[in-house]
Amino acid sequence: MSMAGPGSIARRGFLDILGGLAVAAQLEGVSGEARAAPVDSTVxxxxxGGRSLQFTDLTHKLTRQFNFDPSNPRISMESVDGSGVAVGMKMHRLALIEHTGTHIDAPSHFGEQFKSLGEIPLSDLVVPLVVVDISAKAAKSRDAQVEPADVLAWERRHGRLPDGCCVAVHSGWDPFAEMARNQAAHSHNSTGFGIEAARMLAEKRRVKGIAVDAMTIDSGPNVPSYPVHQFWLRSGRWGIEGITNLRSVPPVGALLVVGAAPIAEATGLPVRAIALF
Amino acid sequence: MSMAGPGSIARRGFLDILGGLAVAAQLEGVSGEARAAPVDSTVxxxxxGGRSLQFTDLTHKLTRQFNFDPSNPRISMESVDGSGVAVGMKMHRLALIEHTGTHIDAPSHFGEQFKSLGEIPLSDLVVPLVVVDISAKAAKSRDAQVEPADVLAWERRHGRLPDGCCVAVHSGWDPFAEMARNQAAHSHNSTGFGIEAARMLAEKRRVKGIAVDAMTIDSGPNVPSYPVHQFWLRSGRWGIEGITNLRSVPPVGALLVVGAAPIAEATGLPVRAIALF
Incomplete structure (x- = not known):
């Protein structure tokens, strides 16, 4: 999670963020209708080899407008000449905050002594996927968080959480719509995990990762103290923020492939998150 | 492919590149033993959901030393304070050339009018994987390239190429070892695809992508005119450069998942390439 720079979302609310988006959109000459847009051909x-698997794209398309941190520099792409410039080669030097778009938080996001992105083995990134739907309570409270009771209710219907899984939360959150809502209300609401549920998943179950459709694994009221980030990432586990399309995936039985380039020292990175089932 | 900047590898050879690596390694205080290192836990x-699949990581770990273009800025990570700095949050602004490490070339790498990375649908990135082994002829010539005869020989053993597949070439190329070899010989050899094979895969078969363990889909003598890049990418297809671990994958029957974050306007990006079978 890196919603805000030194000024902190908790103090400023989302107002500045959406304002920043609008200003930046004008500066960059794009239309004002920047929206969170799941990529095409999602399913x-x-x-x-004689098998067949359905796939679903769980990733938001990452545009220059998709940025939740107005105090930090936006995504930039600077044209660079390559050796094939004479025959039409194009390329960029790309720069971005590691925690942009649909992205992974590596354990090192909360301390250099913890695993960086390049140190997470693939066996932790190709894991069973479980979807917990809290959209009913999120419709009543924009700060709804996953609690142990939600996990237990899921298990009564679908059985015990599979070992080594990722627990992904569908709350119905949409990055751009929610920012607009927060702007109108001068608030900084967000769905996320509660610390009790995070402890349960780490200590009573064998869960490798958690994922949220919001932009923070901690719910809004827990920003910027970040108890879930502190506990979960420092336990060596990872999180994904800004996942999407979870309604297209069964509650249990899918495989999550976290397509994260293994960059040494990175604390996070935009990913391609894919469900197979 | 972006092996060289305006100075061009074809004119300077790989000497400068390895020199650049060594100097950079000293400057950054790392040991001299930078090597291409497939990530841990590769298999x-x-x-x-009652299924089981083997997985193999086809990705080189991407370090600050993994750079094939001394004329361009190296990977940089600048620390940035987030809203959780008071509780230990760490993050970076990451900057890199899009064509670094194990990476994808989008069609727009050879022209803005062609699809950027964010426009490639997931259905083109989750595809059957075929491995063609040219290591025997690559052991005799460091410029060995895939020719139509190699594809036909593969088909005699394994059947017709599956529709929509990626054809990946195992030549035994290792980025750092090959650069050292080129340095010693003042050469710029590289394995890759020949233009006749590329045309065959696009026009006589239904192939969506090609992948090479070398750092260019064109073989060394075709740099910097890049006929394969020009033809293949402008046909709307993609390439992967710097893939690895192909010996751990069956010649046919695996699924390739190209974990590429869908960044709008990007001409390429480091990826997590994963085989499932």
Whole structure:
């Protein structure tokens, strides 16, 4: 989570963020209708070696407007000449905050002594996916958080959480719509995990990762003390923020592939998150 | 492919590159033994929904030393304070050339009018994987390239290429070892695809992507005119450069998942390339 720079979202609310987006959009000459947009062709079937698997894209398209931190520099792409410039080669030097768009938080996001992105083994990134739907309570409170009771209710319907899984939360959060809502209310609401549920998933179950459709694994009232980030990431586990399309995935039985380039020392990175089932 | 900046590898050879690596390694205080290192835990088994799949990581770990373009700025990570700085949050502004490490070339790498990374649908990135082994001829010539005869020989053993597949080439190329070899020989050899094979895969078969363990889909003698890049990418298809671990994957029957974050306007990006079978 890196919603805000030194000025802190908790003090400023989301107002500045949406304002920053609008100003930046004008500066960059884009239309004002920047929206969170799941990429095209999000669902399909792959056939290989006599098998077939459905796939679903759980990733928001990452545009220059998709930025939750107005105090930090936005995504930039600077054209660079390559050796093929004479025959039409184009490329950029790309710069971005590691925690932008649909992204992973590595354990090192909360301390250099913890695993960086490049140190997370693939066996922790190709894991069973479980979807917990809290959209009913999120419709009543924009700060709704996952509690142990939500996990227990899920288990009564679907059985015990599979070992080594990722628990992803569908709250119905949409990055741009929620920012607009917060702007109108001068608030900084967000859905997320509660600390009791995080402790339960780490200590009573064998969960490798958590994912949220909001932009913080901590719910709004826990920003900027970040108890879930502190506990979960420092336990060596990872989080994904800004996941989407969870309604297209079964509550249990899918495989999550976290397509995160293994960059040494990175504390996080935009990813391609994919469900197969 | 972005091996060289305006100075061009074809004119300077790989000497400068390895020199650049060594100097940079000293400057950054790392040991001299920078090597291409496939990430840990490269192989395992995932169980989900009553199924099980083996997985293999086809990705080189991307370090600050993994850079093939001494004329361009290296990977940089600048610490940035987030809203959780008081409770230990760490994060960076990351900057890199899009074509670094194990990476994808989007069609827009050879022209802005072609699809950028964010426009490639997931259905083109979750595809059957075929491995063609040219290591025997690559051991004789460091410029060995895939020719139509190699594809036909593969098909005699394994059947027709599956529709929509990625054809990946195992030549035995290792980025750092090959640069050292080129340095010693003042050469710029590289394995890759020949233009005749590329045309065959696009026009006579239904291939969506090609991948090489070298750092260019064009073989060394075709740099910097890049006929394969020009033809293949402008046909709307993608390439992966710097793939690895292909010996751990069957010649046919695996699924390739190209974990590329869908960044609008990007011409390429480091990826997590994963085989499932």
């Amino acid at each position: 399909g079937v792959a056939r290989f | 395992g088994v995932a169980r989900f």
